[in-house]
Amino acid sequence: MARALGGLFAAGGTLALLSVVLPHNARANELGLLITLGIAYLVAAGLLRWARSAPRWLLPVALAWGTSLITSVAYFSAERPSPLIFFYLWIFLYSSYFFTKAQIALQIAYVAIAYATVLVVRPPPGALAWWAVGMGTLLVTAVLIWTMRERAELLIARLYNAARTDPLTKLLNRRGFRELLDLELERARRSESAMTVLVGDLDHFKAVNDRSGHPGGDAALKRIAHVLESAKRQIDSASRVGGEEFALILPATDQDKAYIAAERLRCAVLEEFADDPVPITISFGIATFRAHGETAASLLRAADDALYEAKESGRNRSVIFNRDNQASAQHGSHNRDVEGERFVAVMLDLAATVDLRFSGSARHSETVGRYAEMMARELGLSEHRIGRVRLGGLLHDIGKVGVPDSILNKPESLSQEDFATIKTHPLLGAQMLEHPCLADVRTWVASHHERPDGRGYPHGLSEPQLELEARILAVADAYEAMTSDRAYRRSIGHEAARAEVRRGAGSQFDAEVVEALLAVLGHQSDPNSVVEHAA
Secondary structure, eight states: OHHHHHHHHHHHHHHHHHHHHSOOSHHHHHHHHHHHHHHHHHHHHHHHHTTTTSOTTHHHHHHHHHHHHHHTTHHHHHHSOOTHHHHHHHHHHHHHTTSOHHHHHHHHHHHHHHHHHHHHHSOOTTHHHHHHHHHHHHHHHHHHHHHHHHHHHHHHHHHHHHHTBOTTTOSBOHHHHHHHHHHHHHHHHHHTOOEEEEEEEETTTHHHHHHHHHHHHHHHHHHHHHHHHHHSOTTOEEEEOSSSEEEEEEETOOHHHHHHHHHHHHHHHHHHTTTSSSOOOEEEEEEEBTTTBSSHHHHHHHHHHHHHHHHHTTSSSEEEOOHHHHHHHHHOOSOOOHHHHHHHHHHHHHHHHHHHHHHSSSHHHHHHHHHHHHHHHHTTOOHHHHHHHHHHHHHTTGGGGGSOHHHHTOSSOOOHHHHHHHTTHHHHHHHHTOSGGGHHHHHHHHHTTOOTTSOOSSSOOOGGGSOHHHHHHHHHHHHHHHTSOBTTBOOOOHHHHHHHHHHTBTTTBOHHHHHHHHHHHHTOSSGGGGGSOOO
16 A cells, blocks of 8 residues: 555645646647657556566655655646645545554645745745645644544444444454454464463353243343453453353463463352353363463363263363363263374364464364355255264365465465466375275365366266265355455355355355355354354
């Protein structure tokens, strides 16, 4: 943007320079103005075209050149108002919106001095009056820009806060929680300190809704949010990340101190609802940075596993993540595949790292996993298949580890050679997942870019050859990609994405899976809430 502004000022400078050079009489002024405008815009187009490769000193030089030469137009305005002065005002309006207040003040002061110098060197009739009129116009314009920008920034701040806040409890929502978690993780890495995540889920909350209805359930959620806010430390942050799921971030807190904090919160909830017709309790899963995970995704997985163990062991308790208990908590089986568990854990961490490299966060694959899980549930799959397809969503892009950063983060359209490289990632991912415990998942990962009409890649398989789970991953991946910002384009928004998947049903996407996605989205009041945990 800064170099684009430099191009505008350079164009204005060319305009002013040519206006001074061209003959200044009534007939030549009209023709000269048209010629000058044409040349100025050609100069601007050239500068804007090469702004990316222009050296850093271009901006200050262009600004100084443009401001100085445009100011000379004021000389003609002293005898008769010149249309060129409005060109300068337009540039001032456009550029000042992106300047700081100090830069705006310096620009006005510079113009005032330069304008006065021109009029002193060659004073025309009424010079002082025209100087006063010109400077007054600039000052009024600056005040207008200042006021408009203050209001715009206030509105943007309100919208930003609204997008990160749960409207019912006024706590952070899942989006705000993840943004804050990424920030606190970075602080913990830099300071080499501990940081703990608590994930809490209300026990048997369905009974509250069944007895008191949804208004009663909403009132209970508000009370729980108040309890969590009151019982936590000031430096801790509480969020509502799902229907009846809450999460807290505890900076500078190890697992032992976090356990004490979780028990304090659990007891506070228990006491708050002890006399209610339906007593409410909460279970907590606890995961600590470095000890249980080093990325946001791995920490949340560990906290979820600990929460699952808390639920399985009787509810209304806090559990610290323990790798030795992970398999039994997830599968309830004594026949553990320890080597397989470790392999899956490594692959999940690698997949999160690939996401961080590609999009700056681990949310892409996590969100794809959530969409896949919810569509699988909508389609009536068994709990085991639902869990497997969610795992497939978390691992579907792991093959992008073999794609260069220059292609993954390329801001413009991919060349044929780049796209050919991208098309290798499903097969590479399947090769990386070659382990007996992932035999089903690796097949879905290899096929998640195939299409029912046979026009996908890497093998051009058609619907009869595609497993349902692969078709689910294809829809989840495409929808998440359309609704998130990428290096080469902005999000198209949820409404446009829904229309796009509906348009591709039966050709690019499986029609039954598309209907499941639209049904899932239709159940949500906020499209972003589909990444919440299923109840």
